[in-house]
Structures are given as C-alpha cells and as structure tokens.
Amino acid sequence: MQLTYLEAIRQGIWEEMERDPTVFCLGEDIGIYGGAFKVTDGFIDRFGPERVIDTPIAESAIVGAAFGASLTGMRPVAEFQFMDFIACAMNQISNMVAKTHYLWGAPAPLVLRGPSGGYVHGGPFHSQNPEMWFVHNPGLKVICPATPYDAKGLIKAAIRDNNPCVFFEHKYLYRRIKEEVPAEDYVVPIGKARLARAGTDLSIITYAAMVHTALEAADILSQEGINLEILDLRTVSPLDREAIVQTVKKTNKVVILHEHSRTGGLAGEIAAIINEEAFDELDGPIIRIAGLDSAIPFSPPQEHHYLPKVEDVVRESRRLKAY
Amino acid sequence: MGNKKAKSKAGNNGNRSRNGATRTAVNHGGTAAPGRSVERSSPGSPNHHLRSYEIRDYRLERPEFSVHQLTEKDIQGREHVRYQVSGDFDAPVPPIRDSKFLSKQQAVEIYRYMLLNRKMEIALENLYKQGKVVGGVYFGLGQEACSCASAYALDKDDWFAPMIRNQGALLVRGFGARDTMMQYMAKADSPTKGRDGTSHFGDIEKRNMISPISMLGDLIPVLSGVALGARLQGRNVAAMTWIGDGGQSTGVTYEGINFAAVQNLGLVLVVESNLWAYSTPSNMQYRCQDLAERAIGYGIPGVIVDGTDSCQVYDAAREAVERAHRGEGPTLIEAKMMRMKGHAIHDAATYVPKEMLDFWKKRDPLARFENYLVKEKKWLTAKENETLVAEVEQVIDAEREIAVNSPMPTPESAEGGVFCENGCHEIKPKYGTPNVKKGTASYKETEAAVHLK
Numbered sequence: 001m002q003l004t005y006l007e008a009i010r011q012g013i014w015e016e017m018e019r020d021p022t023v024f025c026l027g028e029d030i031g032i033y034g035g036a037f038k039v040t041d042g043f044i045d046r047f048g049p050e051r052v053i054d055t056p057i058a059e060s061a062i063v064g065a066a067f068g069a070s071l072t073g074m075r076p077v078a079e080f081q082f083m084d085f086i087a088c089a090m091n092q093i094s095n096m097v098a099k100t101h102y103l104w105g106a107p108a109p110l111v112l113r114g115p116s117g118g119y120v121h122g123g124p125f126h127s128q129n130p131e132m133w134f135v136h137n138p139g140l141k142v143i144c145p146a147t148p149y150d151a152k153g154l155i156k157a158a159i160r161d162n163n164p165c166v167f168f169e170h171k172y173l174y175r176r177i178k179e180e181v182p183a184e185d186y187v188v189p190i191g192k193a194r195l196a197r198a199g200t201d202l203s204i205i206t207y208a209a210m211v212h213t214a215l216e217a218a219d220i221l222s223q224e225g226i227n228l229e230i231l232d233l234r235t236v237s238p239l240d241r242e243a244i245v246q247t248v249k250k251t252n253k254v255v256i257l258h259e260h261s262r263t264g265g266l267a268g269e270i271a272a273i274i275n276e277e278a279f280d281e282l283d284g285p286i287i288r289i290a291g292l293d294s295a296i297p298f299s300p301p302q303e304h305h306y307l308p309k310v311e312d313v314v315r316e317s318r319r320l321k322a323y
Numbered sequence: 324m325g326n327k328k329a330k331s332k333a334g335n336n337g338n339r340s341r342n343g344a345t346r347t348a349v350n351h352g353g354t355a356a357p358g359r360s361v362e363r364s365s366p367g368s369p370n371h372h373l374r375s376y377e378i379r380d381y382r383l384e385r386p387e388f389s390v391h392q393l394t395e396k397d398i399q400g401r402e403h404v405r406y407q408v409s410g411d412f413d414a415p416v417p418p419i420r421d422s423k424f425l426s427k428q429q430a431v432e433i434y435r436y437m438l439l440n441r442k443m444e445i446a447l448e449n450l451y452k453q454g455k456v457v458g459g460v461y462f463g464l465g466q467e468a469c470s471c472a473s474a475y476a477l478d479k480d481d482w483f484a485p486m487i488r489n490q491g492a493l494l495v496r497g498f499g500a501r502d503t504m505m506q507y508m509a510k511a512d513s514p515t516k517g518r519d520g521t522s523h524f525g526d527i528e529k530r531n532m533i534s535p536i537s538m539l540g541d542l543i544p545v546l547s548g549v550a551l552g553a554r555l556q557g558r559n560v561a562a563m564t565w566i567g568d569g570g571q572s573t574g575v576t577y578e579g580i581n582f583a584a585v586q587n588l589g590l591v592l593v594v595e596s597n598l599w600a601y602s603t604p605s606n607m608q609y610r611c612q613d614l615a616e617r618a619i620g621y622g623i624p625g626v627i628v629d630g631t632d633s634c635q636v637y638d639a640a641r642e643a644v645e646r647a648h649r650g651e652g653p654t655l656i657e658a659k660m661m662r663m664k665g666h667a668i669h670d671a672a673t674y675v676p677k678e679m680l681d682f683w684k685k686r687d688p689l690a691r692f693e694n695y696l697v698k699e700k701k702w703l704t705a706k707e708n709e710t711l712v713a714e715v716e717q718v719i720d721a722e723r724e725i726a727v728n729s730p731m732p733t734p735e736s737a738e739g740g741v742f743c744e745n746g747c748h749e750i751k752p753k754y755g756t757p758n759v760k761k762g763t764a765s766y767k768e769t770e771a772a773v774h775l776k
Contacts, residue, residue, distance in 0.1 A: 007768060014766055021757040024555060038769040045764035050555060056585060061544040061578035068548020068562075071527050073752035074555060076548075091575070095536045096545065103518050104525045104534045107743035109750050138741045162743040162750055 003181040006174040008148035009113075010039050012155035013077060015185065017047055020075065023159055024051040026062060027079030027114075036081045037115055037174060059088035063112065067097050067164075070110040075159055080114030083168060084128045097164045098139035107162045113155070115171035117209055118259060118291075118307050122171075123298035129208075129260040129291070134166045135237040135269070141165040141190055142237040146211035148179045150234055153188030161190060170209045177212065191235045193243035199229035202253035202320050205244060205270055207233040210257045210308060217313035226321050236266055244270060245278045252283040253320050257308055262290035284323035287316050376619045380627040381635045382659065383417035386410065388679060390604035406604060408676040416685050419695040422634035424641050427702045431711075433475050433633050434696055434703075437467040437689050438715040440491030443500040446723050447507055451668055455727065457509040458520055463488035465663030466597060468633040468688035471495050473563065473593050473656070476640035478648075480754075481561040482549045484533035484542040488595065488662070489565050490522050496530050500719055504726035517732035527753075539570030543579025543592060550588035550647070556754035561647035563591040563640070569600020571617070572608050580653065584621045589647025591640065592655050595630065597662040602674045615657035623653050630658030631688040634695075660688070 003011065017023045024047075025040055031054040034041030044052040055062050059080065066076035080086050086093070093112070100106045118127040134142045141163055145151040151169065158165035196211050197218055204214040211232045218228040231247045233240065248254055254274060256267035267288040274286060289308045296306055364370040388410035394402050422430070440463065447460045463470055470491035474483060477496070485492045490503050498514075505513035506520050514524035515534075525534035533549070535542055546562035553560040566576060571594055583590035594614045598605050611617070618625025624646070628635040636658055643654035661683035665672035696703045703711070740747075 010769060011766070021759040022555075022752050034769065041769040042764060042767060046762045046766070048760055048762060051759065053551075053586070056578070056581055058544075058578035058582060060541070060575040061547070061582035064541065064544025064575070064579060065548030065551055065582055068533070068545040068550075069552030069555070070548075071533060071545075072549055072552030072556065072754070073750055074552040074757075075750075076552075091538050092541055092544070095538055096541055099536075100534070101743050102741045103523070104515050105740070105748075106525055106527050106534070107748040107750055109743075141742075162748060 001181055001183050002178050003148045003152070004175050004178050005148045005151050005169070006037065006039060008152035008181055009155050009169055010041070012152040013040070013159070014043065014046075016156055016159040017043070017051065020159075022073060023075045023077060024053070024069075025077045025079065026053040026055050026066060028055055028057055028062075028081050030054060030079050035079060037171065039169075040079065059085055060092050063089040063092040063097065066110045066112070067092065067100075067108055070108045071106060075109050075111075077111045077113060077159060080112065082122075082126050083114045083116035083130055084125045086112065086114065086130060086166075087133075090133065093134070093140070093164075093166075094137050098137040100139070101163070102139055108164050109162045111155070111158045111165050111167055113158075113167035113169060115174070116168045117170040117172050118296055118303060119172040119209065121298065121300050121303055124295040127296040127303070129168070129258070131166070131168055131236055132260060132265060135266065139164065140237065141235065142168070143190060143235050144168045144170070144208040145234060146170070146173070146196070146208050146232050148177065149181050150188050150194065150232075152181055153186055154190065154234065156185075157187040157190050160187065165190070168208065172209045173212070188234065191238045191240060193240035194232045194234055195229070195247075196232040197228060197230040199227040199251065201227045201251060202255060202317060203229045203231060203247040203251045204255045204257055204313065204317070205231045205233065205247065206257040207236060208259070210259055213308060213310055214257060214313055216310045217317060220310070220314050221317055224318075226317060228317060239270070239273065241273055241277065244273055248274055248278040249281050252281055253323070254282070255287045255289060255313065255316055255320060257289045257313060258291075259307060260291050261293045262288060263293050265290050284320050287320055289313060289316055378613065378615045378618070378625050378627060381420060381639060382627060382629040383420055383632075384414060384629070386414065386682070388598075390606055390676070406674055406676055408679050412678045412682045416691070417629075419632050419691060419699065420629075420635050423638050425634060425637055427700070429475070430634070430696060430700075431702060433472050433637065434692050435711060435715060436471040436475065436491060436495045437633070437692060438712060439494045439500065439718065440467045440471055441689055442715055442719045443490065443494070443503065443722075446500070446719050447504060448668065450504065450508065450723070450727070456507045458507075459667035459669055460507060461487040461521060461667050462664040463490055465661055465683060465688065466595060466630065467491050468636050468692065469593065469595055469630040469658045469660060470565075472633040472636040473565075473640040473658075476637055476644050477561060477563055478644065480531070480558070481563065481644065482531040482533065482546065483563040484525070484535055484546055485522050486535055486542070486565045486567065486570070486595070487521060488567075488597070493522060493532070496532060498530065500722040501726040504723060505729050508726060508729070509731065510726065510729035511732040511736070512729040516736060540566060540573035540576035540579065543576055543590070544582055545579075547579055547583040547586070547588045547590050547653075550583065550590060551586060553754055554588070554650075555757045556752045557758060558754040559589055559648050559650040561589045561591050561644040563593065563644070565593045565595055567600055568594065568596045568598065568605045568608050568614060569603060571614060580621050580623070580655065583653040584623050587650065587652040589650070590653035591643040591647060592653065593640070594655060594657045596657050596659045597630070598679070599662050599672070599675060601666040601670070602672075613657060615655060618655040621653075621655070623655060625655045625657065627657045627659065630660030631683075631686045631691060633688065633692045660686075
C-alpha cells in the first residue's frame with residue numbers, strides 16, 4: 001500500500017486506537033475539524049468525542065491532562081498544532097512528565113506529537129525544530145521519522161512505549177513523500193538508526209527531512225565518484241551510539257546534518273560521542289551543517305538561506321572527501 | 324476515610340433524542356460541560372441588565388484585613404518600606420460550625436490526624452535543629468484543618484496531590500510520618516529513595532497520590548487528567564489538590580481549572596488563602612475580594628470556608644467530592660486562614676505585622692477543634708484527649724526512630740530508573756478496560772487540506 005508520510009501516521013494512530021481501548025487523542029481542533037493538518041480526520045466519527053477530545057487552547061493543560069490520564073493507565077496521544085507551541089507546556093514536560101519515573105517511579109506512557117520543521121515558509125513560530133529542548137531532558141524519548149514506513153512503525157512504537165515520547169512529524173514531508181507500507185501490523189524500534197544509503201567515502205549522519213536532502217546530494221555526488229553513506233537516526237534520544245560508531249569506522253569521515261540552529265545542536269553531541277568512542281577512526285574533521293544561530297525567518301529567500309540545502313551537503317562533502 | 328458511598332458509575336454519555344423519524348443524535352453529556360443559564364433580574368426592573376452569581380460563604384466570621392506597603396523614615400532620615408495592616412483585630416473567635424456529615428468517631432479521627440500533622444512537624448523542626456535534615460523544612464502550622472479535613476473527605480478510590488503545606492493530607496491518606504521524615508533527611512528508605520525531598524513523592528498503585536513538583540499550579544491540569552482517565556474507564560473519581568493564594572497566580576492554574584470545567588471533570592481544588600506567599604501579601608497577588616470569585620469566571624461552583632474550622636472544611640470538601648462522584652464537574656473551595664510560620668524554616672517572617680499573627684494565633688485550628696470536641700460537644704473527655712495526645716506522641720517518636728535509623732543512599736543509587744524499561748512496571752487501566760463504543764465510520768484517506776505548502 002502506497003502511503004504518504006501523513007497518511008502513515010494517521011493509520012498508525014488509528015490502528016492503535018482500534019487495538020487498544022486505553023489509547024485516546026486530545027488536542028486543539030482534532031475532532032470534527034480533524035486537526036490543522038488533518039492527521040486525525042475522521043477519528044471522531046469512528047472513536048467518538050470521548051476518545052477524540054477537542055481541548056481549549058491551553059498547551060499546559062493538554063500535557064497535564066495527558067500526564068494525569070497516563071497515571072491511571074491510559075495511553076494518551078496529545079497533538080500540538082505546531083511543535084513550536086510545545087514551548088507553552090515546557091514546565092509540565094520538563095519538570096513533571098520527564099522526571100516522574102526517575103524521582104518517584106511512576107511510568108507515564110504518553111505521546112506528545114505534532115508537526116515541526118521548515119521549508120514551508122511558516123515563519124519563526126511555525127517552522128521550528130525544537131527537538132533539542134527535549135533531548136536535554138532525561139526521561140523523554142525523542143523521535144523524528146524520515147519516511148512513511150518509519151513514521152507509522154515509530155508512532156505505533158511510541159504509543160506502546162511505557163515512557164513519555166515526543167514525536168516530531170516533519171511537516172515538509174507530510175504529503176511530499178510516498179512509499180510502500182505493509183498493511184499488516186508492525187513497529188519500528190525506538191532508539192535504532194537505519195542505514196538510508198550504504199556508501200564508502202564519507203558518512204552523513206542526519207534524520208527527518210534532512211535524510212532526503214542528503215539522498216539528493218548523494219545522487220549528485222555519485223556522478224563525481226563520491227559515494228555517501230547516510231545514517232538516518234530516526235530517534236534522537238536515546239541516540240543509537242552503536243550505529244554512529246559503526247558508520248564512522250566504515251567511512252572514517254563524518255558530516256552531521258540537522259535543520260535546527262548550530263550552537264548547542266545535536267551535531268555537537270554526536271561529535272562528542274565520536275570523540276569518545278571512535279576518535280582514532282577519523283581521517284578528517286567532523287563537519288556540521290545546520291540552521292543559522294537565529295530564529296527562522298519568514299520570507300522565502302531568507303528561509304532558504306537559513307536552512308541547510310542540497311548544495312551545502314554537496315559542497316561540504318567534496319571538501320571533506322578531498323581532506 | 325470519610326463517608327462511604329456506593330461507587331458511582333461514569334455518567335451516561337448521552338441522552339438519546341429523536342429528531343424526526345429517521346435520525347438519531349447523541350449528546351455527549353459526559354465530555355464537554357453543558358451550558359448553563361444565567362440568573363438575571365426580571366425584565367422591566369431597573370436592574371434588568373444585571374446578572375447575579377452566587378458564592379457560598381460558610382464562615383461564621385469574615386475578617387477583612389488590608390495590607391499596604393508603608394514607607395517610613397528612621398532617625399537618620401533613611402527610608403524603609405514595611406507592611407502595615409489595617410482591620411479589626413479584636414473580634415471574638417467564632418464557634419466551630421457543626422458539620423452536616425461528620426459523626427463523633429469521624430470528627431475525633433480528623434482531630435487525631437491534625438495532632439499527628441502538628442507533632443510530626445514539631446519533630447521535623449527538632450530534626451532540623453539537630454542537623455539531620457538536608458535542606459529546609461516546610462510547615463503547615465495553622466493549616467492542619469485545611470489539609471486533614473479536606474483529604475478526609477476523599478474515598479479510597481479518589482486521588483490527591485498535596486502541596487508543600489499539606490503534609491497532613493499524606494497522613495490521612497495512609498502514609499506514615501516516617502515517609503515524610505525520611506524524605507526531609509534524604510534517606511535511602513524514603514519513598515523516593517533519596518531522589519527528592521519534602522512531601523515530593525507519590526504512589527499511583529495503592530494510595531492514588533501524585534507527587535507534587537516545586538512549580539506552582541502544575542498539579543491542577545494533572546488532577547483533571549486523572550479524572551479524565553478514570554472517566555474513560557467508566558468511573559467518576561474525585562481528584563483533589565491544593566493551591567495557595569500565591570500559587571494561583573500562575574497561568575497553568577487557569578488552564579487546569581478551565582480544562583476541568585469544560586470537560587466537566589471531578590477536580591476538587593482547595594485554594595489555601597493563607598495571606599502570605601513567601602513574603603508577598605495576598606493583595607499583591609490578586610485584586611478581587613475573594614479567590615472563590617474566580618469560580619464564577621470558570622463557570623463552576625465556588626465556596627468559601629474558614630480554613631481553621633475542620634467541620635467547614637470537611638463539609639465543603641465532602642460536597643465537592645460527591646459532586647465529582649456524580650459526574651457534575653469541578654469545585655473550587657477557598658479556605659481562609661494564615662500561614663503561621665515563615666515560608667520555610669529559614670524564614671522568620673518578620674515582614675508579617677504582629678497584629679495579624681496574634682489574630683490568627685487565637686484561631687489555631689487544632690486548639691479550636693480540641694475545644695469543640697472536649698468542651699462543646701463533649702465527644703472526648705479530658706482524660707481521653709490526654710490519652711490520644713500521648714498515643715500520637717508515641718507514634719511520632721517511633722516513626723522518628725525508624726526514619727533517623729534509615730541509612731543514607733549510596734552514591735551509585737543516583738543512577739538508573741530514568742526510563743520505565745525491562746518490565747519494571749506493568750501498565751494497565753486502574754478501573755478496568757475502557758468500554759469503548761465505535762462509530763460506523765471506517766478509515767478513509769484524508770483530503771489534502773494543506774495548512775502550509
């Protein structure tokens with residue numbers, strides 16, 4: 001079955017609601033309207049207003065209520081209309097949800113999901129990639145799928161996981177990519193990376209929409225005889241350290257590519273892991289390609305300038321290959 | 324626990340009504356709250372444009388104090404700012420209002436919990452002075468009636484989440500004084516095994532308690548969510564938490580109460596109007612006369628009680644709990660009293676005008692309730708009271724010994740437990756698998772209504 005990235009997520013949540021009566025959805029405009037991006041379109045007709053709850057515009061209440069319900073053994077799936085707005089619920093997530101199992105041993109099986117990412121001219125408050133806020137909060141699993149297959153398998157895994165999962169859906173990918181997704185039930189394990197392209201010359205370590213940017217660059221570079229390996233992390237917390245080390249050992253050269261701002265970004269963390277575990281394997285400097293250290297600007301030429309591009313990957317890969 | 328009532332089932336999720344001969348509509352009365360009518364003065368009357376709302380006030384006295392910042396010059400002519408209070412400080416102490424619900428045995432039991440609460444905190448103060456406490460100690464002095472009588476109104480399956488001055492609520496709900504004491508001493512056997520202090524612990528298996536966090540108001544949407552989760556499992560539970568007159572200033576307080584209101588969830592929120600938020604007086608936190616008035620804006624019942632009167636606190640809490648059990652939604656209870664110590668043990672609270680302290684000292688909730696039980700109602704003889712006090716002291720002594728003798732945690736015990744993994748917890752619905760109804764609509768691909776292209 002050919003599914004878009006969005007349809008895959010829809011199907012994943014739908015199937016989990018069919019399978020498990022403790023799963024329910026809450027969020028803004030997710031009921032009759034079906035969500036700003038229509039991820040829960042038709043859910044209210046099937047599962048009823050009791051399980052598909054339209055909430056006030058109150059992100060702290062959404063997270064708080066999801067957390068409280070999870071403590072009674074429910075598995076809430078809370079939608080953020082845009083992941084930018086998750087900032088409004090930061091205290092609930094950081095101080096309540098993330099710390100609860102470590103501090104007092106209460107599992108909180110909830111999913112916080114929503115669209116993130118740029119390339120759609122959404123401006124500074126509808127384009128952010130705030131995953132690092134959560135990576136720095138031990139106790140949360142942070143998931144960023146790049147393909148329909150992974151999106152479906154990972155949303156199902158997140159709903160079944162006994163821990164709070166923050167699930168970033170890249171809105172640029174929602175309807176732009178399509179692939180064959182099996183009709184039968186499957187999950188993709190959280191915390192495991194995927195080799196998106198096997199190669200020999202250098203490794204691009206990335207995730208979400210940037211996987212496709214890297215793949216495009218790989219096609220261009222293959223004509224020059226540069227053979228990229230692309231590691232799709234799929235989960236940014238916990239990181240698949242083993243897969244990172246493995247690809248470094250194979251190609252000995254690394255480019256880390258992400259959409260969010262460079263400073264304090266995931267690339268710094270991955271570079272540190274490589275230093276700790278595979279320093280002797282490196283044949284060149286670790287290169288970072290990332291968003292600028294600013295807010296994401298609105299106007300298309302400015303947004304284009306801010307965000308990583310295929311030509312950035314091509315240029316930096318050539319430079320590293322030649323090192 | 325309080326009055327035992329048959330457990331209520333979650334409200335019928337809809338009144339079926341026929342619309343013509345062919346269509347059936349279902350009103351989802353169990354989810355969103357129904358709209359309510361507003362009382363208006365009759366048409367034609369000069370006040371016909373006015374709407375009226377009710378706030379029930381159960382108090383037998385209504386003290387009104389006004390606290391101002393006053394700038395004065397000292398002998399050297401340097402300016403200093405202090406708090407000045409005005410009001411009637413000589414009013415006589417009112418009697419305890421007889422409870423509509425409490426039996427003699429229940430009243431005595433609440434009194435015993437209040438004694439335990441008071442004596443536990445005295446023991447904690449002593450442990451602090453002996454250098455055995457890590458960090459500070461927080462007290463609920465003057466608020467024991469509010470903590471104990473409200474929690475006593477909960478049934479076994481109800482939920483609660485205490486704030487820092489509700490250590491008495493933990494005792495009512497079955498925790499030992501040792502639990503709180505070990506938390507303060509950061510011991511290995513404390514409920515959080517040393518990972519957090521004070522009353523910051525919880526138990527979702529037996530005692531239905533959610534751990535507080537230090538940020539104020541965040542428990543309110545969480546308790547709303549507990550009521551939501553239980554309702555999805557077919558049970559209307561009461562979910563009680565507390566918030567101070569300072570804490571209610573936070574935005575999440577609004578979000579949490581409003582969520583419970585629109586979803587008609589059994590939140591029982593006790594607003595502890597204790598006049599001081601650390602060093603800030605209540606009239607610098609809010610402008611309305613009484614915080615119970617906030618309930619009007621939420622569209623839920625609001626009640627005022629004397630927080631130093633155990634019977635008033637219990638009755639208001641019990642009514643709110645029963646409302647929750649009937650699926651009628653949240654209640655806001657404002658309990659008026661004063662925090663009788665500083666914010667924590669380090670704070671001598673010299674900013675509090677002495678007249679205020681003296682006024683509320685005469686309204687000590689424990690002394691008032693003791694007087695009520697021994698002298699007014701004669702439910703306890705002086706001898707029985709003495710025996711009870713001695714028994715409580717013995718309990719606290721024994722609990723303290725156990726707590727003090729618990730070892731400190733090993734350094735390595737800081738590690739692990741970040742995630743629920745390897746089957747460390749089984750997750751299952753607390754009140755049984757939700758009985759889900761499914762519509763006839765089947766899965767269909769969504770139309771491409773793209774928000775951002």
